[in-house]
Amino acid sequence: MTDLVATLDEVARPSPGQLARRRFRRHRPAVVASIVLAVLVLACVLAPLIAPYSETEQDLSSTFSSPDGTYWLGTDSLGRDQLSRLLYGGRISLAVAGGVAVVSAIVGTVAGAVAGYLGGWVDAVLMRIVDFMLALPGLIVLIVAARIVGDSLVAVVLIVAGITWMPLARIVRAVTLTLREQEFVMAARATGASWPHIIRRHIVPNTRGPILVNVTLTMAAAILLESALSFLGLGIQPPTPTWGNMLAGSKGYVQTAPWLVWFPGLLILVTVLCVNFIGDGLRDALDPAG
Numbered sequence: 486m487t488d489l490v491a492t493l494d495e496v497a498r499p500s501p502g503q504l505a506r507r508r509f510r511r512h513r514p515a516v517v518a519s520i521v522l523a524v525l526v527l528a529c530v531l532a533p534l535i536a537p538y539s540e541t542e543q544d545l546s547s548t549f550s551s552p553d554g555t556y557w558l559g560t561d562s563l564g565r566d567q568l569s570r571l572l573y574g575g576r577i578s579l580a581v582a583g584g585v586a587v588v589s590a591i592v593g594t595v596a597g598a599v600a601g602y603l604g605g606w607v608d609a610v611l612m613r614i615v616d617f618m619l620a621l622p623g624l625i626v627l628i629v630a631a632r633i634v635g636d637s638l639v640a641v642v643l644i645v646a647g648i649t650w651m652p653l654a655r656i657v658r659a660v661t662l663t664l665r666e667q668e669f670v671m672a673a674r675a676t677g678a679s680w681p682h683i684i685r686r687h688i689v690p691n692t693r694g695p696i697l698v699n700v701t702l703t704m705a706a707a708i709l710l711e712s713a714l715s716f717l718g719l720g721i722q723p724p725t726p727t728w729g730n731m732l733a734g735s736k737g738y739v740q741t742a743p744w745l746v747w748f749p750g751l752l753i754l755v756t757v758l759c760v761n762f763i764g765d766g767l768r769d770a771l772d773p774a775g
Contacts, residue, residue, distance in 0.1 A: 509767065514762045519759075528572060540726050546564065547560050558744060570726040571748060574731055574749070578708060581638065588646035590700050596657075615651045615654050618648065649703050661692070715733045731749040732750055
C-alpha cells in the first residue's frame with residue numbers, strides 16, 4: 486500500500502518543465518509581452534501578404550503625407566508607405582536580434598563551459614580574453630568593425646555578437662564550476678567519458694536557465710545596438726529598411742513630419758520592453774527556489 490501511494494505521488498507530481506510553465510504563466514507582464522511580441526513577429530514575417538505596398542514603392546505626389554485612410558502611418562520624403570516599410574524593416578531588425586542571440590549564446594556557452602570545466606591555463610586564457618573584450622569601449626568597437634567588415638546582414642550579426650557574448654561566458658563558467666563537482670559529473674568522468682561529452686551531455690543542459698534568460702537580454706541589446714549603428718550611418722543601409730535606419734533617416738523631420746520618428750521608435754521601444762519582460766518571466770520560472 487505504501488509503495489502504491491508513493492507511485493501515485495510520483496505520477497501526480499509535476500515535472501520541472503510543467504512547474505516552469507506554471508510559474509511563467511503566473512507572470513502576467515511576461516505573458517502579455519509574449520503575445521504582443523508573437524503578433525509583431527508574425528506581422529513582420531507575413532509582410533509580403535499584409536503590407537499594402539512594397540518597401541520601395543514611391544508616390545512622389547504624396548510625400549510627407551500625414552497618417553490618413555490611404556497611408557495609415559503616413560509617408561516619407563520619397564512618398565513610400567511608412568506602414569509597409571515598418572513591416573519589411575521589422576523582418577531585418579528581428580532577424581538581426583535573433584541571429585545575434587544565437588551566435589552569442591553558442592560562443593558564450595562554449596567558452597564558459599570549457600573554461601569552467603577544464604580550469605587551469607585554459608580557464609585563465611579564456612577569461613583574460615573575456616576581460617579584455619569587456620574593457621573595450623563597445624560603441625567604438627562597433628564603429629571600427631562595421632567600417633572594416635561591411636554592412637551586410639551577416640556582418641552586422643557577427644559584429645554585434647562579437648561584443649555581447651562575454652557576460653554569458655562568465656555566467657556559464659560560474660555555473661560550470663559548481664556542476665563539475667556534482668556526483669553525476671564525477672560519475673561520468675569515472676566511466677571514462679571525454680570532457681567534450683561531459684560538457685555536451687551534463688554541463689550545458691543544466692545551464693539552460695541562465696542561457697535562456699541571457700538570450701532574451703541579448704536580443705534586446707542587439708535591437709538597440711543595430712539601431713545605434715544605423716543612426717550613425719553604419720550597419721544595414723537604405724534602401725533596405727530597418728527600424729534603426731528608418732529612425733536615422735527621419736531625424737531631420739522631427740518638427741515637420743514627426744510620425745516618421747514616432748513609429749520606428751515606438752516599435753523599437755515595444756520590442757525591447759517585450760523581450761525584457763519575457764526575460765524576467767523566464768528568470769522567475771526557471772528559478773529552482775521559485
